[in-house]
């Protein structure tokens with residue numbers, strides 16, 4: 001019986017954890033591991049693809065530069081916009097699940113990570129009055145010989161660069177993100193992602209969403225339970 005349990009555990013861990021390592025970017029670890037001293041990106045403390053050192057660059061607002069990328073080429077980002085930009089940076093650098101969406105032709109890149117519509121809309125709202133000179137932050141910069149980014153085009157408000165949250169999420173980082181049809185099977189870079197990830201991983205590699213209605217249902221139920229305890233506590237203290 002014990003052996004069965006141990007074997008089962010081994011099968012589960014190898015199929016969910018070890019299937020995906022970390023992306024092969026310039027800062028990622030080979031494999032995720034706990035990081036107790038993260039200064040930012042603490043959503044990923046239990047299992048992180050970034051070292052604590054990396055998060056120092058994100059820890060002080062305003063954030064000027066991350067790796068070789070200046071964030072302030074069109075002036076300092078507002079605090080609200082900076083916070084969203086950090087969430088995306090944290091996901092890419094630190095999430096142990098990012099590699100689930102590894103780009104088939106580029107092991108340092110992600111493709112079609114499902115984001116929640118509400119997350120994209122809130123992000124757009126936070127950044128719409130900030131300025132940017134690139135539509136695609138991966139390809140539209142001019143990189144100098146020391147690998148530092150410069151504007152090629154003039155700075156314009158996000159609200160001119162992108163039509164809305166969907167347009168922003170699906171274009172700002174190339175093919176990295178897509179807006180999900182589901183309001184549950186999608187990431188919003190907070191604790192609720194644990195639930196979404198659980199069902200997104202069990203969707204296996206099927207691209208079609210035909211099988212996903214039961215996943216959708218299960219996810220919505222779980223999310224409801226996740227949100228309910230807080231209400232319950234609130235009522236007890238009345």
Ligand SMILES: *[C@@H]1O[C@H](CO)[C@@H](O)[C@H](O)[C@H]1NC(C)=O
Nearest residue numbers: 102103104105106111112175
């Ligand atoms: C990967 O590269 C191949 C060959 O160049 C190309 O046909 C394919 O569209 C690329 N896939 C993606 C997702 O970019």
Ligand SMILES: *[C@@H]1O[C@H](CO)[C@@H](O)[C@H](O)[C@H]1NC(C)=O
Nearest residue numbers: 117162163164165166167168
């Ligand atoms: C967002 O902008 C895109 C691109 O302009 C447009 O096709 C889409 O209909 C817009 N979506 C909403 C909800 O306004």
